[in-house]
Amino acid sequence: MAWLTSLFSPFIAPWAFALLALGPLIVVFYLLKLKRRPVKVPSTLLWRRSVQDLVANAPFQKLRNNLLLWLQLLILLLLVVALTRPIFKLSGLKGETVILLLDQSASMQAKDEDGQERFEKAKKLALDAVEGLSAGSVMGALGKRDEMMVIGFSNSTLPLQPMTSDKASLRSAIQAAKPTDTETDLSDAGYILQERTMLRVEGAMQPNPDARVVMISDGGLGATASSLADVLNLDYSVVGDTDDNVGFTGIDVRESFGGNFEYQLFATLYNSSGEAKKVMVELGVGDEVLDLKSVEVPSRATQAVVFTLGEGVTGLATVKLNDNVDSFPLDDIARANISPPTELKTILVTRGNSFLQGVLSTDPRVSLSIVRPGDYSPRGDADITIFDGSTTTGELPPGNYLFINALPPESIGYSAGSARVERPEIIDWNRVHPITRYANFQRVLIQDALKLEPPKGAIALIEAAETDLVSLYEQETRRVVVIGFDLKSSYWPVDVSFPIFFSNLIDYWSRSGRGMSKAAYATGESVPIAPPREAKTATVTTPTGTKISYNLEGLSTFYLTDTANAGVYTVDFDKGLQRQVPVNLLSVLESDIKPVEELSIGGRKLSGAKDTVRTRQEIWPWLALAALAVLLVEWMIYCRRTFM
Amino acid sequence: MPKIDPRTILDPALMARLDALEVLTHRVFRGRQRGERRSRKKGISVEFADYRNYVRGDDTRFIDWNIFARLEKLFVKLFLEEEDLAFHIIVDTSKSMDFGSPITKFEYARKMAAALGYVALRNQDKIGVTAFSARGEEVFRPARGKGQLPKLLNTLAGIEIGDRTSLRDSLRDFVTRSTQPGIVVLISDFLDEGGFEEALKLFFLRNYEVYCIQVLSPEERNPTDVGHLQLIDSETSEAQDVTISDQLLKQYQRTVEVYCASVRDWCVGRGMSYLAATTDQPIESMLLSYLRVKGLLR
Numbered sequence: 001m002a003w004l005t006s007l008f009s010p011f012i013a014p015w016a017f018a019l020l021a022l023g024p025l026i027v028v029f030y031l032l033k034l035k036r037r038p039v040k041v042p043s044t045l046l047w048r049r050s051v052q053d054l055v056a057n058a059p060f061q062k063l064r065n066n067l068l069l070w071l072q073l074l075i076l077l078l079l080v081v082a083l084t085r086p087i088f089k090l091s092g093l094k095g096e097t098v099i100l101l102l103d104q105s106a107s108m109q110a111k112d113e114d115g116q117e118r119f120e121k122a123k124k125l126a127l128d129a130v131e132g133l134s135a136g137s138v139m140g141a142l143g144k145r146d147e148m149m150v151i152g153f154s155n156s157t158l159p160l161q162p163m164t165s166d167k168a169s170l171r172s173a174i175q176a177a178k179p180t181d182t183e184t185d186l187s188d189a190g191y192i193l194q195e196r197t198m199l200r201v202e203g204a205m206q207p208n209p210d211a212r213v214v215m216i217s218d219g220g221l222g223a224t225a226s227s228l229a230d231v232l233n234l235d236y237s238v239v240g241d242t243d244d245n246v247g248f249t250g251i252d253v254r255e256s257f258g259g260n261f262e263y264q265l266f267a268t269l270y271n272s273s274g275e276a277k278k279v280m281v282e283l284g285v286g287d288e289v290l291d292l293k294s295v296e297v298p299s300r301a302t303q304a305v306v307f308t309l310g311e312g313v314t315g316l317a318t319v320k321l322n323d324n325v326d327s328f329p330l331d332d333i334a335r336a337n338i339s340p341p342t343e344l345k346t347i348l349v350t351r352g353n354s355f356l357q358g359v360l361s362t363d364p365r366v367s368l369s370i371v372r373p374g375d376y377s378p379r380g381d382a383d384i385t386i387f388d389g390s391t392t393t394g395e396l397p398p399g400n401y402l403f404i405n406a407l408p409p410e411s412i413g414y415s416a417g418s419a420r421v422e423r424p425e426i427i428d429w430n431r432v433h434p435i436t437r438y439a440n441f442q443r444v445l446i447q448d449a450l451k452l453e454p455p456k457g458a459i460a461l462i463e464a465a466e467t468d469l470v471s472l473y474e475q476e477t478r479r480v481v482v483i484g485f486d487l488k489s490s491y492w493p494v495d496v497s498f499p500i501f502f503s504n505l506i507d508y509w510s511r512s513g514r515g516m517s518k519a520a521y522a523t524g525e526s527v528p529i530a531p532p533r534e535a536k537t538a539t540v541t542t543p544t545g546t547k548i549s550y551n552l553e554g555l556s557t558f559y560l561t562d563t564a565n566a567g568v569y570t571v572d573f574d575k576g577l578q579r580q581v582p583v584n585l586l587s588v589l590e591s592d593i594k595p596v597e598e599l600s601i602g603g604r605k606l607s608g609a610k611d612t613v614r615t616r617q618e619i620w621p622w623l624a625l626a627a628l629a630v631l632l633v634e635w636m637i638y639c640r641r642t643f644m
Numbered sequence: 645m646p647k648i649d650p651r652t653i654l655d656p657a658l659m660a661r662l663d664a665l666e667v668l669t670h671r672v673f674r675g676r677q678r679g680e681r682r683s684r685k686k687g688i689s690v691e692f693a694d695y696r697n698y699v700r701g702d703d704t705r706f707i708d709w710n711i712f713a714r715l716e717k718l719f720v721k722l723f724l725e726e727e728d729l730a731f732h733i734i735v736d737t738s739k740s741m742d743f744g745s746p747i748t749k750f751e752y753a754r755k756m757a758a759a760l761g762y763v764a765l766r767n768q769d770k771i772g773v774t775a776f777s778a779r780g781e782e783v784f785r786p787a788r789g790k791g792q793l794p795k796l797l798n799t800l801a802g803i804e805i806g807d808r809t810s811l812r813d814s815l816r817d818f819v820t821r822s823t824q825p826g827i828v829v830l831i832s833d834f835l836d837e838g839g840f841e842e843a844l845k846l847f848f849l850r851n852y853e854v855y856c857i858q859v860l861s862p863e864e865r866n867p868t869d870v871g872h873l874q875l876i877d878s879e880t881s882e883a884q885d886v887t888i889s890d891q892l893l894k895q896y897q898r899t900v901e902v903y904c905a906s907v908r909d910w911c912v913g914r915g916m917s918y919l920a921a922t923t924d925q926p927i928e929s930m931l932l933s934y935l936r937v938k939g940l941l942r
Binding site: 035036037038039040041042043044045046047048049050051053054 | 739740741742743749833835836837861864869871872873874875876877878879880882883884885886891892895896898899900903
């Protein structure tokens with residue numbers, strides 16, 4: 001049935017084709033209506049023979065050669081096609097309700113071969129579309145007054161101009177639009193469009209045939225384009241003509257587990273052009289260039305590059321393509337933080353646990369002091385406090401806590417059943433959480449464990465059938481991990497997952513302490529920032545120079561949400577502390593700047609009009625006029641009757 | 645049809661020119677009375693009457709060139725002439741004849757019959773006129789002598805267009821009644837539903853020398869009326885719906901030509917003479933040229 005739908009797609013009211021059934025009726029009428037002039041002749045003998053000869057040679061010749069009949073059938077055809085309300089795709093807009101979708105994603109900043117930015121081209125097309133709105137034309141007079149709404153989309157979909165027929169407002173909204181550095185995400189476009197493109201008919205939503213969506217884009221829409229699948233009348237204008245781009249689509253910094261403070265910087269490159277490209281990647285930290293690597297990136301594929309950073313290298317690392325000139329410079333540079341190693345003051349409250357002591361003392365970040373349970377008193381400057389088989393009472397100061405085979409103070413919210421769980425069997429663990437990733441706990445055997453009843457909001461990291469074995473609970477200023485069994489009555493300390501778990505745990509607490517969990521962020525992403533404990537206010541300076549102030553009273557984390565621009569966001573705290581947040585494009589979708597001529601939306605193929613706004617124009621009034629003209633001609637011919 | 649003035653039928657000037665003509669026959673007919681013609685009957689007439697000397701003015705087609713080769717003298721082959729030549733004129737009075745311009749086909753046939761009758765009466769031949777309608781009614785019984793001319797003209801003037809006619813029935817009646825052989829001139833449009841072949845075959849029952857004159861009007865040969873028409877047959881009143889286009893007009897003209905050609909071929913193939921006439925052709929030229937060429941008049 002899809003072919004049937006596409007066959008009738010140029011017609012708003014294809015049901016009118018059913019009226020073609022009137023054609024045979026015309027033929028019948030035609031035969032019936034002939035009013036003949038009686039003429040007396042000597043004999044009809046020879047006339048009969050003449051007619052018989054004609055008919056014998058060609059049975060339908062009379063019908064075929066009858067100009068009037070054909071003219072009448074032509075009139076019928078014209079009227080029927082007019083009733084189907086066919087639409088022509090023409091340059092310029094003459095619709096009724098038009099929703100203009102303007103692509104503001106990063107790839108629209110690409111410069112085409114003529115040196116013009118894609119977004120400028122798109123704006124020009126959008127302005128053309130505004131000029132094409134009918135105002136008092138023949139078509140306009142016969143239909144409703146045209147209206148237009150402008151919606152910009154990048155990582156979010158925002159109306160730039162509400163529905164209006166005022167061209168000046170539409171023009172100024174389009175002129176003011178700017179491209180962003182973010183990736184296309186149309187997932188919330190469906191809700192906005194649904195209001196304008198769907199009608200509620202007898203309780204059910206149906207596509208509104210009078211609403212049309214005109215999308216101007218270079219086509220890099222990604223999977224979220226499926227939210228446009230319900231739009232009945234969707235016209236697509238494609239801008240852009242080049243695919244010449246190599247850019248960074250990923251960057252990360254990882255500490256190596258070598259027992260020292262070495263780092264590795266990973267970056268991935270994508271080449272959107274049709275041929276492989278060799279580029280020079282330059283690594284710099286601060287003003288210093290540290291390394292230079294030559295990388296060949298295959299056509300339309302990604303290629304990774306790894307740099308190893310020596311001990312003591314900290315600060316903002318920058319990788320960029322050296323001497324690379326392509327059409328899309330935005331992704332030619334990427335930045336990531338190499339944080340200075342911070343020493344974590346760690347108190348281990350234990351009666352003696354060589355496993356714990358061993359695993360903690362080998363981590364270079366940990367500054368370990370061991371106290372016996374009776375000697376413990378809460379200290380505000382400890383980063384990490386580990387209770388092994390004992391606990392404490394009273395309020396916990398802000399910080400990171402690990403309770404092993406013991407419950408935290410009641411104020412945290414943990415409780416336990418009276419009976420212990422015998423031989424709990426690990427059935428699952430959280431494989432994506434930073435604390436438990438990269439480790440396999442399948443072979444760990446445990447003699448018995450507390451039957452933990454964690455507070456609401458706690459995350460189970462390792463689970464047995466009967467209870468959570470390891471649980472994480474985070475309050476605003478405290479991060480509490482509870483291990484519900486005694487390490488010494490389990491095989492865990494001799495399993496390979498044991499050091500990985502503790503390394504992950506300290507890494508997790510360490511990053512939280514530095515205030516950021518990732519080395520670099522993508523544009524449009526929310527960046528959680530944990531301020532220093534003593535900070536009260538923060539001022540964020542964006543790459544464009546805009547300053548945003550935050551009040552940090554009572555906040556352990558605040559979120560930087562306005563990250564639409566790639567670059568370095570500088571966070572200044574009131575105590576003179578400063579942090580730098582690198583935000584990069586990091587999107588294969590946007591780095592792939594090759595224009596998409598044909599979109600596939602919800603199984604529907606949509607071919608784009610190149611550098612022109614294509615939309616429909618109803619032509620039924622012209623068809624009706626043509627039918628009238630043919631009717632006049634037919635009448636004249638009938639009166640003369642010499643052509644028959 | 646109202647009776648017309650008999651004097652208008654035959655133009656005096658035409659009569660003067662017809663005075664020089666006589667009816668010729670190519671066969672021998674046995675007459676019943678002695679006529680003004682020289683007899684060619686054997687045993688009664690002069691011997692060697694088959695040939696005579698050529699005199700200036702004789703038709704050179706009848707010179708016997710074999711004798712000329714032997715004797716180097718010109719002899720003319722003489723046709724055997726009857727003493728009492730029966731000359732029958734049959735005029736179609738069916739309704740289909742009541743059409744045409746500048747005069748109707750019937751008027752044309754009547755004038756031609758009058759002229760031929762005049763020639764025959766003047767030459768002391770016995771002339772009879774039959775009006776051709778549902779019954780082959782004989783309106784002018786065979787008579788001889790120039791004195792019969794007024795009567796002939798009166799009779800012709802009195803003929804009216806009849807009702808529906810059948811060519812075959814009419815000729816059957818004529819053949820049954822007219823037992824004396826001779827020359828038959830049939831003036832008709834030959835537009836008969838029953839066909840003309842079966843009718844003309846009846847002439848073979850008698851030893852007639854037959855001349856068929858087919859009279860059509862110019863409108864019948866080249867009609868100009870086009871459009872959606874209901875053609876009504878004047879004889880049968882049957883209606884025929886036709887949409888006359890240029891194509892149909894051309895087809896009709898072809899049909900007329902084929903039909904006339906079929907009448908002509910049928911007649912010539914069976915020893916009859918055929919002559920096509922159109923009502924816009926002068927009767928004088930038909931008589932003085934065409935019929936002389938055909939050998940009816942001399």
